[in-house]
Each structure stands twice: as C-alpha cells, then as structure tokens.
Amino acid sequence: MNDPDASLNATEAEVSIGAAPKRAVDDVDVDLTASLEETPYRHAPILASSRQPSGEKASDLDAPSLYINRELSWLEFNRRVLEEAQDESHPLLERVKFLAIFSNNLDEFFMIRVSGLREQLESGILETSADGMTPAEQLVAIRRTLEPMLKEHRRTWLEDLLPQLNAAGIRIIPYHKLKKKQRRLLAKYFHDEIFPTLTPLAFDPGHPFPHISNLSLNLAVVVSDPEHGERFARVKVPGFFPRLLRIPSEERADIFEGLPLSDVKADNFVWIEEVITHNLEELFPGLEVKAAYPFRVTRDADIEIEEDEAADLLAAIEQGVESRFFGKVVRLEVDKAMPKRIRDILVENLGLQPYQVYALEGPVGMADLWELMKVDRPELKDRPFTPSVPPALTTGESIFSVLRRQDILLYLPYDSFAPVLDFLDVAAEDPNVLAIKQTLYRVGKNAPVVKALMKARENGKQVAALVELKARFDEENNIVWAKALERVGVHVVYGLIGLKTHAKLLMVVRREQDRIRRYLHMSTGNYNAATARVYTDIGYFTTDPDLGADVADLFNALTGYSRKDSYRKLLVAPGRMREEICRRIEREIARHKQHGDGRIIMKMNQLVDKRCIKALYRASQAGVQVDLQVRGICCLRPGVQGVSERIRVTSIVGRFLEHARIYYFYNGGEEELLIGSADLMPRNLDRRVEQLFPVEDPFFKSALKTILDIHLNDNVKAREMLPDGAYRRVEPKPGEARINAQEWMVANRGFWHRKE
Template identity: 65%
Template sequence: MPPDNTDNAPASTQKPHPDLPLDAPRYYINRELSWIQFNRRVLEEAQDHRHPLLERVKFLSIFWSNLDEFMMIRVSGLRRQRTRGALEAPPDRMTPTEQLTAIRQDLTPLLEDAARCWSEDLLPELIRAGICIHRHRDLDPDQKRALEDYFERKVFPVLTPLAFDVGHPFPFVSSLSLNLAVIINDPERGTVFSRLKVPLGVLQRLVRVPGDVFDAKDPEDLPGANLDHFVFLEDLVASNLNRLYPGVEVVAAYPFRVTRDADFEIEEDEASDLLTAIEESVELRRIGSPVRLEADCSMPAWVREMLTAKFGVPQSLVFTSDGPLGMADIMELTAVDRPDLKDQPFLPSYPPILSREEDIFAAIKKQDILLYHPYDSFTPVINFIKQAANDPDVLAIKQTLYRVGLNSPIVEALMDARMNGKQVAVLVELKARFDEENNIVWARALERAGVHVVYGLVGLKVHAKMCMVVRREAGALVTYTHMGTGNYNAGTARVYTDLGLFTCNPEIGADVTDLFNALTGYSRKSRYRRLIVSHGSMGTMREGIVARIEREIRRQQEFGDGYIALKMNALVDRDCIMALYRASEAGVTVDLQVRGICCLRPGISGVSDTITVTSLVGRFLEHSRIYYFRNGGDEEVLLGSADLMPRNLDRRVETLFPVIDPEIREAIINDILRVHLRDTAIARRLNCDGTYERVRPAPGEEPLNSQDWMLAHRGIWHTERE
C-alpha cells in the first residue's frame, strides 16, 4: 500500500559506498541536530499564515518550551559526557564537543528566525487583531496610574531585591526564573548590582491593562476599550524600581535567565524508598548546574561577563536577545476570548456500538473497538474504568499510569473501585520526566484509598499503556483490556493523536496478566503469546521488529512485493536502522513517518534509496505508533507505546500489540496510515543531508491535509458487527 505520492520523492543525492558497512557514521544523522530540525518545523508552523493567529502564537510558545527542555536535558547531558565520557557513541560518532559546537551553529540562525517571527510578524498581527502588548514607557499617565495600582496591590508585596557585595553573597538563581540585573548608583558605594526575581508562577507574565483607560478616539494608533491590552510583567516591574530602591539612582535593569541541568540521576539501588528518592531528586532540577545564560542584548558586557563567570557557563552557551526572554509564556495569550483567532472546535466522534450499548463490557464482548483520539472521544476510556469500579461482577483492575494530568477522572475512578471492594493495582511511573511531582501526589492519594501502588522498576521506566479488568461471567473469569499508544490523560487526549483498542481476546488478556505479574512481582517472563515486550535485559522488542523487517526482505527476494510502513515519534536505534538499510538494499519499499528525531539518512544510492521519510507537524501532535508489514498479503499491524530508540528498547518497559480483528486492521491501514502517508499539505520530506522540505501535491491535485481529512471523516474507522 505505498502512498500515491512516493514517486515524487527526490532522487538520491549520495553515491553508493559498497565497501562501507551499514553502521558507517556517514549513514546516520546526529540525534541532536535532527531534533533541532524538528523544532525548526514547529517554528515554521508559527510562521504559517494558514493557521489562525493565536494558534501561530501557540506554536511559537511550544518552540521556546521545547528549546528549554532541550537545554535542560540534552545539552546538559552532552556537557556531562564531555567531562565524564559517553557511555556509548552515537551512530554518527560525533563527540560531545563536536555536537555542542554544531548545536550552537544550528541554533544561532534558528533563534534569529524565531525572534523575527515574534517582532516582525506575530506582534504586528496581534495589534491589528486588537491584542496589544505595550511597552510601559509608551503608555500615557492615566494608563500608567492604572497599572501602578495593580503593581502596589499584587506585585510589590512579593518582590525581594537581593544585593551583591562583600556582605551579600551572589544570590541563587533558580532554573528558568526570569530576573532583572539592576544596576544602582549608590551615593556611598558607587555602582552596585542587585538581582530581582520576577514573580512568575505567582503572577501571570502578561499583565492586562484596564481597557477603560484607553482613548478610543484614535483606534488606529491605540485600539479602544473593547480590545485586549497587556504589558509584560518584567516591564512593569522595571518601570517601578524606584519603589524598591528609594534614595538611590536606578541606572538600568536588564532581564536575564538561567537554565540548569534537569537530567538528574537516581541511585535506585541505594534508595530505601523510591518515592522519597524521587522527591529529593526533583529538587535538584531547581538547583542543578547552570547550562545556559540568556540575557537582554542591551546588557553591558561587564554585567554579562560577571553573570557568565558566576554561573560558570561557557561563552558558547550564552545567548542574547533584543526581545522578551522566556517566550514560552506567550501561551497565556491563547486564553484570550477570541474564537475567531483560533482553530474551529469540533465534536469528537463516539463509536456507534458504545452509543447503543449501555454496558461497555457487552459491547467489547461483541467486538474489538478502536479509538483514534482526539478525533474520537476519550470518554469511553474513562467510562470503561468507571463502570468497572461500580460493576459488582468486576473483581480486579490493574493499570499503568505514566503522565496522568491534573484532576484525573481515571485516578478518581480507580480510588472509587477500591472503595467498592475491588482489587486494584496501579503502577505509577514516578520517573516520568517533568511529571514526577504530579505522579507522587497521585501515588499517595491512591495508597490512602487502599490501592496497591507500585512505583516502577529499578533501572527501568514503565512506559507501556495498558489497563485490564477481570470480570466474573457465567462462572468463569473474563479479562477485558485497553491498550494504547498514549497516556491515560484526558487533557492530552484532546491534542495528541493516539490509538487505543478495547478487546477481550483471551490471549491478549493472558499476556497483559503475565506482564503485570512481571511488573508487580519477580517474574522474569520474556516471551508472550501475542505481545512484543521490551523489558530491559528480558526485552524482545528489538529482535521482534528486526525479525519482521528480515521477513519482508525474504519476501522481496522471492516475490518482489516487500513493503514496510512505520509511523512513530522518533527513529534512533542503530540496529533497527541497519535492518531498514538491508531492506532497502534488497529493494523493499519502506515508508517512514517520523514526527521528531530521525537518525536514518534516506536517499543514499544502494543503501536507502527505496526509503522515504516524512514528518507531520500540525494542529495535533502526532503521537501514534503504527508498525505495518505487508507480509505477502497476510498483513500485520502492531500498535503500542514504543518508538525505535535505545531508551525504549533497552531502558523501558514497552509493549507493541497486534491488531487481530481483520476489519479494524484494514481500517487502520486504509483510513489512517495510508491517508497520513499521502499528506501533501503539512508533511515535510527528509532529505539525505538532514534537512526537510515541504511535500507538494502533484500538478493539478488539491493538497491533502491528513489531520483535516481525519476531522472531516472522523469515525470512518469504526467497524460494526451484525
């Protein structure tokens, strides 16, 4: 089922190298540089005028948020590797120093593009739309007085200026906090320095200016009272520094920001209590080693050099900007009540069989049920657990939780189940990065309700997404399962594309039961009936994927019809990439859709010239993992939680599960996978040099936006049985 547009792929730009082994460094794209290309695609969405204005603002916010995390995790890790050594060289063999140099080179023009996107594109468009972000100095006296009242009541009481001199050590600056370097001319001590933290988290970054103080007589110069007016909080603070430093001359104030290492390591073998160890380690994120310094470009060199020295950050990781720092906070603008500047809302579909059947277990007993979020409602997943919690015939519920979210109806239902006398066991992965604190709260709440809580496994993260319900029916026990590609999180289910499957297939149920026993007990089971599992040293997922690729190679050699299509978030694993290279050498057609990082280099003649790689970045975050093998017409589709990365295959518990129902399998192939592979509107194609280009429709064809198609045809993948 190759998509119709594969023939339009660019010709190979590389000459064959028959003498080079398939693990030769030149055949691989560096992981970190590939990630920067992904974030460039996010920025391109912010620059794309086809999106509504506030959606473009959202993409720019995501771009900056992504970059913060990249610095906290990836760049900090490279700096550690440079001093301590790398455990394993990347497939491209770049050293940590080479990677850090290349990152700086690639980031510099990208940051300039992002700054221009804000100052020259989005900001003027926002003003034209009536959303005005003012400089405090440009406001008239009445408007300033209105803000002074807010400053006195809400801001001034929570500000704490910290001096730096012989009697005052250099103040601690927490990660990602926004600060002002205040330069003061003191009549006794001369020029002195003070640090002032802008109270983000306590207050909104964008401070609304009361609309009734604006003069509506000249709406072109200053939009009127019915529109939205803001100033940045740091601008308001900087304009009122005389209140904090009376009796001295405030010379200037310069914003700056520090990013610290957030990739802490937990000595799990030495921890007597994993939950306490995680709690203590989370605090390290605030105080980790400085990784990056961002400063306003107007900051004098002597101030910047002082900060650089105090934080111990190399010049290569000092970034200056003439715009606001910490631009992830512009996400606050999306809360403005302007539906005309946002994507059109839609009503998720609901499987017809679940609409007719009040009993979700009776519906699953009739047939397997596929859900494709966000096009399908997440409510059936919540109802599955809620009904299990209250069904007198349900004896036990077991579930994994990775990123749960706030006010989780899933967790509430699990606690209700325990109150109703069910046996409930939940594996809460405390090591889910940046969700540790939230998961600790839920773990404790579940424990208080009497739920058996497991905190994950030593040395591994449990990333598998599965829930099983054991129900007594006609004197026998039936296991109902839900497995998926995404988290049990009602919030992200509205913006992440993920697949989920309800089934009471007895082999799947038995496998999930065995896997839960391995997670909660001491089982060392590694082979399963239907599931493919990665489980550290006992994992079989890599060999399972490679074996299927090799099967397709044999099919190609014998019949000439080998075909593989894989859709995932990231492709990094060298063994899997080498297997795909072997498939291409044999002539197998391979379509890869990799949203983010892709280390495979397509288009190398004789090595990867039958491989096409595309990436989708659009309204929804493509999060599904679909692994399709034609297998001579006996098609196989696997879904699950795992990307093809060493961390998924070696250091996590992951599952891939087969789609056994032939009608659902056909729907996934034709109504989901094929449509995404044919996208000619939001897809980018990976070139051999690691850059991406837009996929264009053939002459005379209308562009196909696969996400819009899914919205227009939502529910087409639902199957019905007589």
C-alpha cells in the first residue's frame, strides 16, 4: 500500500492503547468511557444537513487526555490490515496479501517511527507528544501493543491461512516433509545456483562480527570444530533468489533434473532458508553443523540531509540512500527456537537492548508472502473489472476540445488512469502545445508519465519537472528518472530546501488562435500507473482561468524564488492552508450558532495536526455535526462528553487503499468542497508543498457528495473509532442493507461522469 510501507518487556506504568499515561488523564474532567450509542449523534446523509442543538461547554482543549498517541493510532491501523487477512469474505490469496502488507508496514514503521523515538531517547529528549507521552513511554506502549498483535499475525498464518492454502493445492512444504527426489533436486539447485553466491562469515577473536544489512535474511549457524569446539558463523540469504522456491511433485521431479526451477509450474513451495540450512555441510567442510537459526535486523532508514549545506542535492540524496545500509539497528527478529546464548551474541554485538528483540514463531520476514500473489489462481484473487472512461473521452474528439467545453473528474481505480497518460501523450505531440510542467513524487519504476515528458522535450516543448528526490523509499527511482529527464533537456528541479513537494499538479500551456490557454490536471494521488490500480484517488481536469493562474504562480514559486502565500482559489501549504481550513471550521461554528445547520465532513489519510483537531473540538462543542473518515492515524479522540460527542470517526480498510482527500463544509447551503494532496498533519501543513482546490461545478459537487455519503454509510468494511482509540466494525442494523463502499463504487463506476 506506495504515497506510498512499514512493518519490550516493560516495567513502566501501564499504558493502554491510545490512552495517555495515568498522570495525564486527570488533567481535564471528561468521560473517556462514553460509548457512541450513548451520544445523541447518528450519521445522516450529507445531502440533507440536519439541525443539531448547541452543546458548547468550556474545557481545556490542550489536555493530553484528549489526544490519541500517533504511534499507537498507527498500530491500530495496522491491526485493521491484519483483520482483513482474517476476513473470510476476501479470496484466499488476497488474505495472504494482507498478511504480507501487515509485515511490510511494520518494517517501515520500525525504520522510521521507532528509530525516531530511539534517537530522541538516546539524545535525552524528554519532550512529550500531544497526548503527554515521553519517547520512553511510547516505546513501552508500542511493545505492549505489538506483542499480542504479532502473535495473532502468526496464528493467522500457521493455523488459518497455511492450512487453507494447502487445501487449495498451494503447498508450502517444510523441508523435512520433502520426498527423496524433491530433496535431490533441491540439493542440485543449491549446489549449482545458491552455493556459489554464499559467503559464510565466522565470528571469533580473529574475525570481527559481520555487518548485517537492513532487512536482510540471515542464518545464525552453530558448528562444532573437532579442535576448537563450538563456533558461530553468519550466512546471509541472497536477496536475488525467490524467498519461496517452486518445486515439482515427487512424481515429476525426475523431469526437472536438467531444467531450472523457474520452469516449474506446480504450486509447491519451500522456504529458501530451509534449503540452505539443510545443505550447509558444503559451506563448512570437516565441521559438524549443529543448528541454524534465521534472524533479521531492521535499521534506521530515515535519511538526514543538511540541504542548506549540500552543494549537490542529488548527490547528497544518493549518499543518503546508501547510508540506510548502516543505520542503527532498531529491531532484531529471531526464530523462536534460537537458544538464549546465540541470541545474546546477536544482542551484544548489534548493541541492542532486550526489548528490541522479537522472537517469532514461523518464518522471519513475512512481507515476502507477496510472492504468492504470482500464483496463477484467479479464483483465489479479487475478481478483476474494467475501469471506466468518461464518455466524452471515447468519441475520438481532441481532449483539448473536450476540456474547453467541460471539466472531467476521474475516480481511480474505478476509472482508468489512461486519460491522464493520453493527455500527456497528446500534449507531447501537439504542435500548439508550448510548455508542460509537472510535479513528480512517486512515479514508480516503469513510469509512462516520465517517458511522455521526455518525448515532449524531444519534440521541442518547454518541459519543467519538479522531481521530489526526498520521497521516502522512492529516492532511487526518482534519481534515475531525474537524470533521464535532464539528459534530454528537461528543466528538472529537485524540490525546495527544507520541504518535500507533495502536490500533484500537471499543467499544459497551449496556443489557441489569439490567446494562451492553460489545461490542468490536479489530483489527490501520484502520477503512478501501478498505484493507480490499487489506490482510491480523485483527479480533476479543468481549464478554469483562476486555477490556471494559481497553478502557474505555484510552479514559478517551485522553480524560481517567491514569497507568495495567497492565491485566487488554491489553498497552498506551507503558508495559509492550516489557517484557511480552521477559518472554514470557525465559519461552520458561527453559522451553526445562528442557524443550527453546521456540517463538516473530512475524508483523509491521517489526522494529527493539533490546531485543526482543536478547531474540530470547538465545532463539536458548538453542536456542529462532524464526520471524519480517516484511513490511518487519527489523534482526535471522538465521543468525549463535553468535547467531541458530535464527532464520528470511521476508517475503511479494504480491497483498495483509501487515499483521496476530500473536505466538505455545508456553509449554510453554499456548500464548499475541497480536494487535493494534503492530510491534516504538521508535516503536510508545515514541511511539504501541498495543494487543495475547490470543485465548483454543480454536477461534480453532487457526485462527490454521493461518494462521501456512500463511504460514510459503509457497514461492511468501515470501523468506528471509540473514545479509547480502539475500533469496532460497523455492522448493518436490523433491516439495513449491507453497503461495502468500494464494491458499490466498482458496481456503479462512472456515475460521476457527465453523459454526452
């Protein structure tokens, strides 16, 4: 789930999920146990704003007990991912995929978030988060929350999905259960393919402890030397082999004696580390291999660049990417069977504390379960569908002609991403196009948008691309594309010092008769053809002159120098975006006090910003009806008496990654809808370049309200946040139809298109 990964035997005071430490709970007189059934709130469709009585009550909105810890809220999001792996309504291989996503998410969480807390702890930083927790308390709470979750993750694999895969004919076979011919075939494969790539690294007074690279799979090997007794060595499992090796059945093994395993089509697999373990004698001739235990380390992967001191930002980022291999170790995962004496060797030499060690039952590094999605069993995967295309773009008429007549809204992945690529391709070839400007954040390895920009430059267009080199874990891809664009003469800008450019903007400047016209595409998501198939994002084509002028001003600020912070229609961060969002919330409060019809709906990825949360609390206290659909982190605590009874928080985790950002304000019937790239987080509002833009076309405003309404009424994949920060599934009430918002969008895709 790309832009967008991630995946302590404590003695401190008890810290529950989402709650502040005991000392902070008494800071304000609120009832944290109030359930949502006990509040007067019940979601109503947004198309008919309902009048709510005012319930304003004075309270300390800075009290730590009013805020959910960011890290624990993220863990609750990953718990919802795990629940999808346990949901039998998903096809079997999709459930396995969710199990892999859970692990991949945790990897990124430790590389970035936990490493950051560790750094604060080691630096002696005692500053608390908004919820009142110190870095040490957060690390304790993370461990306490995560341990039972990891057990449930393993149980789901070993007791649920693994037996079901076996029953479905997809067998992951323990090495000791392989038959004679299968073992012989794997021994040959080991000797011919794997053995030449292995390097055993001894650890003794004459051999220093080897470097363990980030997220690599390793074997801690114990051997017995006739002269020196027990010895320890490390063997790294090469990452360029499949983690799950495909093997034929015993009956067909002879056929593959002279063929590569890649020719095997049978759905039988064995873990590569087991193959290596059972053939280690070749690596240690004359010694007895006593045991081998898989382990894995996670390192700090947050690149720190002194941008204002870097003479060459691209070179500095390249060096930073390489430094990830050498970041401090923040987590050690070991096989549960590893003896304490072996574990202690690793802990001591990696400079770890015991609470950083996770002993796991089953395979280490289960993000590799993604490999099973390559199995050709369509009946065990989500049913594919053909994304829709706006009718106006299917007639053969020039896209420029269509956009002069009307705006177009795309809702991915229910719509095809092809119109965006076609728009770029046509612009690259059109003789009347003078210039193309685009922001690129995460474009992926195979980037058709980049190829179109290169073609445009080759055709003599002025092309400017802002390639954000600091897009985490996409730095290497972006460096490759930045260099490729520069080679053909594209004006490449790497971003602003101290900021990440996260805005999603594309502008085509075209000469038409006696005037210049700007064509825009703005989006909530990246220009990435791969994620366009699995992320829900909204893109918008328009020729609105004011928006065109705003986007032109913003591009000039990004590529040149500017202190402009006010725009005609755009909301831009950093600058006035937070102020403008809060101003709209205050407008709803004022309106509600006079007319009782205040209504706010926000759909986003994360809600962390304290000033925005406080404004939403004030809205609730004034009686404004507030619906928040926050896919991931939510630091706002709903359902608190006197503070947030009028706020309902839901989250949808399902087949697609909810990624769209939509902000709705009733505004006394003069409804305002903003969409764009920004979540309400300090990083988005203060340290990133972001854009929100109004959708003013009545047809598309109505369509977006319907999209919001369907998602808010989801009673299949939605979870509702409780005052303690936990979530519970929303269930259909008696007689109520089941609504799975994502399935509804697939079935009704294209209803947001104008009919020609």
